[in-house]
Amino acid sequence: MSRDSIDSFPSQAISHEECVGAMSNLLEIRDLHVNIEDREIVKGIDLVVNRGEVHAVMGPNGSGKSTLASTLMGHPFYTVTRGQVLFDGKDVADLSADERAKLGMFLAFQYPHSVPGVTVANFLRTAVNSVLGPENKMPPAQFRALLREKLALLKMDDSMAGRYINEGFSGGEKKRAEILQMAMLQPKLAVMDETDSGLDIDALRVVADGVNSLLGPDLGVLLITHYQRLLNYIKPDFVHVMVDGRIVASGGPELAQELERDGYAGFIEKALVAV
Amino acid sequence: MAVTTPQDLGTGYDVKYGFHDEGTHVFKAEKGINSQIVRDISEMKHEPQWMTDFRLKSLKIFERKPIPQWGGDLSEIDYDDIYYYVRPMENQGRTWEDVPEQIKTTFDRLGIPEAERKFLAGVGAQYDSEVVYHSLREDLEKQGVIFLDMDGGLREHEDIVREYFGTVVPPADNKFSALNSAVWSGGSFVYVPAGVHVDIPLQAYFRINSENMGQFERTLIIAEEGSYVHYVEGCTAPTYTTNSLHSAVVEIIVKRGARVRYTTIQNWSKNVYNLVTKRTKVFADGTMEWVDGNLGSKLTMKYPSCYLMEPGAKGEILSVAFAGSGQHQDAGGKIVHAAPHTTGTISSKSISKEAGRTSYRGLVKIYPGMVGCKTHVNCDALLLDEDSRSDTYPFMEIEEDDVAVTHEATVSKIGEEQLFYLMSRGIGETEARAMIVRGFIEPIAKELPMEYAIELNRLIELEMEGSVG
Ligand SMILES: Nc1ncnc2c1ncn2[C@@H]1O[C@H](COP(=O)(O)OP(=O)(O)OP(=O)(O)O)[C@@H](O)[C@H]1O
Ligand SMILES: [Mg+2]
Numbered sequence: 045m046s047r048d049s050i051d052s053f054p055s056q057a058i059s060h061e062e063c064v065g066a067m068s069n070l071l072e073i074r075d076l077h078v079n080i081e082d083r084e085i086v087k088g089i090d091l092v093v094n095r096g097e098v099h100a101v102m103g104p105n106g107s108g109k110s111t112l113a114s115t116l117m118g119h120p121f122y123t124v125t126r127g128q129v130l131f132d133g134k135d136v137a138d139l140s141a142d143e144r145a146k147l148g149m150f151l152a153f154q155y156p157h158s159v160p161g162v163t164v165a166n167f168l169r170t171a172v173n174s175v176l177g178p179e180n181k182m183p184p185a186q187f188r189a190l191l192r193e194k195l196a197l198l199k200m201d202d203s204m205a206g207r208y209i210n211e212g213f214s215g216g217e218k219k220r221a222e223i224l225q226m227a228m229l230q231p232k233l234a235v236m237d238e239t240d241s242g243l244d245i246d247a248l249r250v251v252a253d254g255v256n257s258l259l260g261p262d263l264g265v266l267l268i269t270h271y272q273r274l275l276n277y278i279k280p281d282f283v284h285v286m287v288d289g290r291i292v293a294s295g296g297p298e299l300a301q302e303l304e305r306d307g308y309a310g311f312i313e314k315a316l317v318a319v
Numbered sequence: 320m321a322v323t324t325p326q327d328l329g330t331g332y333d334v335k336y337g338f339h340d341e342g343t344h345v346f347k348a349e350k351g352i353n354s355q356i357v358r359d360i361s362e363m364k365h366e367p368q369w370m371t372d373f374r375l376k377s378l379k380i381f382e383r384k385p386i387p388q389w390g391g392d393l394s395e396i397d398y399d400d401i402y403y404y405v406r407p408m409e410n411q412g413r414t415w416e417d418v419p420e421q422i423k424t425t426f427d428r429l430g431i432p433e434a435e436r437k438f439l440a441g442v443g444a445q446y447d448s449e450v451v452y453h454s455l456r457e458d459l460e461k462q463g464v465i466f467l468d469m470d471g472g473l474r475e476h477e478d479i480v481r482e483y484f485g486t487v488v489p490p491a492d493n494k495f496s497a498l499n500s501a502v503w504s505g506g507s508f509v510y511v512p513a514g515v516h517v518d519i520p521l522q523a524y525f526r527i528n529s530e531n532m533g534q535f536e537r538t539l540i541i542a543e544e545g546s547y548v549h550y551v552e553g554c555t556a557p558t559y560t561t562n563s564l565h566s567a568v569v570e571i572i573v574k575r576g577a578r579v580r581y582t583t584i585q586n587w588s589k590n591v592y593n594l595v596t597k598r599t600k601v602f603a604d605g606t607m608e609w610v611d612g613n614l615g616s617k618l619t620m621k622y623p624s625c626y627l628m629e630p631g632a633k634g635e636i637l638s639v640a641f642a643g644s645g646q647h648q649d650a651g652g653k654i655v656h657a658a659p660h661t662t663g664t665i666s667s668k669s670i671s672k673e674a675g676r677t678s679y680r681g682l683v684k685i686y687p688g689m690v691g692c693k694t695h696v697n698c699d700a701l702l703l704d705e706d707s708r709s710d711t712y713p714f715m716e717i718e719e720d721d722v723a724v725t726h727e728a729t730v731s732k733i734g735e736e737q738l739f740y741l742m743s744r745g746i747g748e749t750e751a752r753a754m755i756v757r758g759f760i761e762p763i764a765k766e767l768p769m770e771y772a773i774e775l776n777r778l779i780e781l782e783m784e785g786s787v788g
Contacts, residue, residue, distance in 0.1 A: 117743050121735060145745035157740040161758025170754065171744035208758070225744060 068133030070095050070264040071116075071233050076127035078108070078115045078289075085111045087289035088127070093233065093264040100267045100275055100300060103286030104308050109268045110154050112286075113237045116266075117151040118144045131233065146175055148232030152222040152239050154268075158210035164221065165191060165205040168228050175229055194227040198254045215242030223254045230258070235266045240274040252277030272304040285311050351399040354378055357501050360404045364470055364504075367477060377490035377500030384494040390649045390680065391618040396592055401564055403502040403535070459517065464548075465510035466521055469537045472508025479510060483541055487570035487598050487626075495594040499535045499568040506536030506567065509550060511577075513543040520549040520582070520768055538569040542577035542605075549580040551768060563590055565616075569597040573605035575629070580608040584771055586615035586778055589645060597623040601661075604631035610766050613640040613648050614778050622680060624653035627661035627692075638667040639763045639775075642675030642707075643782055651681035651698075651712075656722075660691040667698040668760050671707035672782075680712040683724060690721040700730045701759050703752070753783045 071093040078086035085108045093099050103109055115122045116129060118141040129136050136144055159167065168191060173181045182190070195202055198220050210218050219239050226234055236255070240248055255278055259265070267280060275283075275297065283299040284291045285308070292311050293299065303311075349356070357378050361371040386393050459466060465476060473480045490500035511517060542548055565587060573579050579599070587593050593616040599607040609623035625634025636652030654663030669677035679698040700709035711728050733755050741751035757764070757776055764772045 114739075117739075119739050121739075140748070141739055141742035142745050142747050142751075145743055151743050153740065153743075157734075157737045159737060159741065159755060159758050161761030162754055167741075167744070167754070170746055170750065171741075174747065174750070175745035208761075229744065 069093070069130070070132065071266070072128075072130040072133075073116075074128045074130070076112070076115070076129065077125045078111055079123045079125050080111065080121070084125070085122075085289055086115065089286075089289075089291055091284065091291065093266055095232070095264055096259075096261040097282065098259070098265040098267060098278060098280045100269060100280040100283045101286055101291075102269060102283065102300065102303055104312070107286045108289040109286055110237055113151055113154075113235045113266075113268060116144075116235055117141055117149060142174065145171075145229070145231075146177070150226050150229055150231035150234045152219075152226060152234065152236040154237040154241075156210050156213075156218045156222055158208065158213070160208055160211050162209050163206050164209050164224075167209045168225065171225070172228055190228065194224055197227060197257060198224050199250050200224060216244060216247045219243055220247065220251060220254075223251050227254060227258060232262060233264045233266070234258075235268070237268045238270065239267075240269055240271060248274065249277060272300050275300050287311050287314075350402055352378070352381075352401075352403050352498075352502065356403060360502060360504065363404075364473075366473065369481065370473065373485065373490070374501045374503075377497050378502075380490050381494060381497035381501055384491075384497055386494060387620075390620045390678075391647045393592070393594075393618070396564060404504055462515045462517070463512040464515060464517055465508065467508045469506040469508045469539065470504065472510075472539065476508070476510065479541065480508065480539065483539060483570065483572055485570075487572065487600050488568050488596050492596060495566045496568050496596045499537060499566050499596070503535045503537035503568065505534075506538040506569075507540075507550070508538070509540040509548060511540075511542045511546040511548045513574075514545045515543075516546065517548040520551045522551040534563075534565045534567070536567045538567070540569075540571040540579060540581070542571070542573050542579045544574045545576040546574075547578045549582065549768075551582045551771065552584075563588070563592070565591050565593045565595070567595045567597075569595070571597075571599040571607065573599055573601040573607050573632075575603045576605060577602075578606040578608070580610065581623075582610040582612075582767060582771065584612040584614065584767075584775055584778075585619070587619075588615060589617055589643075591616045593619040593621065595619075595621045597621065598626065599624065599634070600626045600628050601632040601634055603629035605629075606633040607635070608766075609636045609638075609652065610763065611636070611638045611650065611652075612763070612767075612775060613638075613650050614775075614782065615646075616648075617645065618647045618649070620649045622651050622653050622682070624655065625663060626655045626657055627663065629658045630660040632658060632661045634661075634663045636663075636665045636667075637763045637766055638665070638679075639760050640667075640669040640677050641779065641782055642669070642671045642677045644673040644675060647676045647678070649678045649680055651679045653682040654684070654694055655682075656685040656689045656692040656694070659689045661689070662692070663694040665694075665696045665698075666762065668701070668763055669698070669709055670701045670703065670756055670759065670779075671709055672703035674706040674708070676708045676710075678710045678712060679728075680714075682714045682716065684716045685719050685722050685724070687718045689719050692719070692722040694722075694724050696724075696726045698728045699759070700728075701756065702730065702732045703756075749783065753780050756783060 069092050073089050073091040076086055076089045077084060089112065101109055111122060115124060118139055124137065131147055131149060169187055172187065176182060191205055192202065195204060200220055210221060213221060219242055222239060239251060243251060252274065267278060280297055283295055283297060285293040285299065285303065287308065292314055354375055357374045358371065361374055467475065485500065488496050490497045509521060540550060571579055571581065585593060597609065601607045607625050611621065611623050613619045613621065623636050625636065627634055634654050638650050638652055640648035640650045642648045648669065651667055652665040654665060656663065663683065665681050667679045669679060671677045677700060681696060683694045683696060685692050696713060698711055702709060709730055713726055715724065717724055733752060737755060738751050741754060742748060746754065756779055764775055767775060
């Protein structure tokens with residue numbers, strides 16, 4: 045899938061006030077600071093993700109990537125002390141996680157949780173219908189067909205639908221199940237937190253194919269990863285390097301290759317100089 | 320008649336479960352208990368002398384026995400402030416048409432699902448102390464299955480009743496079994512002949528409908544060799560301000576190779592003391608399964624028991640309890656290995672919220688020489704908030720070495736992470752919590768007949784409403 049960088053800028057042709065809302069950035073993070081208890085973890089991040097763009101975020105362990113991801117999704121444990129998150133031009137500060145999901149935000153978890161006794165099918169039916177809203181509930185037959193289609197897309201066995209969500213799933217199965225959920229919910233923004241870790245080589249390709257098939261002009265993706273390998277399959281438009289709660293460098297796909305070759309040392313030094 | 324239009328069905332817990340009809344009672348004994356009242360009850364029912372004597376002997380035991388000091392707080396029960404017998408109408412309706420409109424309205428408002436109405440021919444529904452409607456499906460009758468209220472059982476099958484009544488739970492077992500034995504009324508009598516497989520669940524609905532009225536139903540189930548029956552008991556009760564006492568006794572005899580399943584979902588109103596003795600004797604290669612759900616009541620003390628009397632006997636107890644504000648569910652089960660090579664399982668799931676309290680109390684007893692016995696106990700507690708409480712009292716009296724006894728217990732809280740995970744998929748907080756709770760009890764819910772599983776989930780949703788925050 046090739047993407048022209050022109051697409052990432054709002055068209056010059058916008059002139060009507062009404063269009064501003066419709067054409068605003070999909071995700072805009074402005075000077076975001078996040079605390080865990082009294083400790084600042086995210087220390088001022090600015091980032092714009094437009095429709096149709098794939099952004100990769102890379103950075104050393106503990107640099108705050110998952111904290112950023114959870115904060116975007118509205119985890120109550122993380123406190124935003126400064127800055128804003130705008131989704132479709134709307135400040136989401138006061139929205140709970142389910143309200144953000146209803147707007148079209150999605151987080152594929154680094155460590156997905158299990159919910160004993162709740163089957164994948166039941167969970168997804170509830171989730172899909174919550175997101176669609178009470179007026180637009182999906183008829184059961186349509187739901188089942190969609191679920192079967194998406195299971196096939198991710199090369200998951202139909203029997204997975206009857207398993208309790210993430211209960212006893214292998215690491216790789218959990219990651220696939222996250223993308224299955226994404227495929228079912230069809231969000232506008234997908235934040236994927238290390239979806240590639242724990243996947244074997246074949247599974248990585250399956251998951252990447254699954255993600256690629258969901259890409260399109262309306263979907264924005266924020267891909268958190270440690271490895272260039274994933275980026276061979278899912279081609280990013282932009283790569284950002286996050287060190288100690290800040291984005292210290294942004295660039296194109298070549299930046300990921302540079303990281304793969306040289307590691308983070310140079311960037312950590314730069315980050316120290318910057319402080 | 321105080322009949323309200325059914326439109327307000329389902330608008331909320333109180334409307335749905337808290338209503339009560341007025342004025343069908345034909346006879347009401349005076350409050351309190353003494354030998355004259357016990358004699359009156361027996362006389363009114365035209366009982367044989369041996370039953371009158373049994374009741375009077377039981378009353379003496381009741382008076383003599385101390386109030387249990389373990390379990391829940393029983394100190395507030397005022398035994399003089401209870402009606403021990405209430406009789407709603409003179410005769411039982413033999414067909415649905417004979418059942419008074421007002422009582423039908425009550426069943427309507429209880430929301431007995433349409434699916435069950437087709438089984439009405441096999442439904443025994445208890446209204447107040449006595450069964451008002453009780454009929455047998457014709458093919459059951461042809462198979463020789465007896466399904467009557469206990470009073471009718473005594474009238475029509477005195478020989479069978481006399482042989483078994485009080486043999487599984489003797490009056491002297493505990494204070495409340497003694498009380499029940501003195502004043503019992505209603506309940507079911509089920510007799511399944513050898514080799515007969517009853518393929519529809521036999522169902523009964525119970526309901527306390529008179530303020531300060533005690534309900535003392537008595538159930539006796541006899542499953543002859545190689546037979547099978549599933550008995551289902553469900554209760555809802557209206558809300559009253561003063562304390563009510565419900566003290567039932569259930570006795571079950573499972574003969575060689577027979578299998579009995581007994582399912583209860585109790586949802587007594589939050590002022591009821593629910594003190595029930597349920598016990599089975601299981602003979603060679605027989606199987607007893609208790610599925611016991613406790614959602615309502617102020618205090619429940621109930622430990623369905625399996626006495627495994629001969630080799631190959633199996634006992635399984637599934638218990639689920641939900642305790643909200645002001646409630647204490649003291650529930651569990653007992654497996655007594657009285658023969659070698661017998662097998663038992665107890666699985667308990669309890670949920671507490673808003674300072675509600677659940678206790679698992681269980682006993683596994685293996686007598687000396689009972690080699691090759693196996694028992695597994697599993698109890699899981701889920702706490703919905705910081706104020707709630709759960710305790711475990713797993714008594715093990717193992718007097719034989721050549722046995723396999725395992726025990727697992729877990730206590731968990733609804734985690735913020737688990738909740739966030741569900742909510743991040745668009746599921747609202749209330750629904751997410753309910754989902755976690757439903758998932759927690761799923762291993763038991765899936766053992767229930769479908770209508771009951773749905774009812775259980777709906778009751779839990781009602782209980783969960785307002786627990787957010
Ligand atoms: N729930 C928590 N409680 C306490 N500290 C936390 C919590 N979550 C994150 N942290 C801390 O915040 C910092 C950033 O963690 P985060 O998980 O965001 O890093 P990360 O960049 O995702 O790392 P990794 O690459 O290892 O996944 C770490 O120091 C971590 O210990
Ligand atoms: Mg992380």
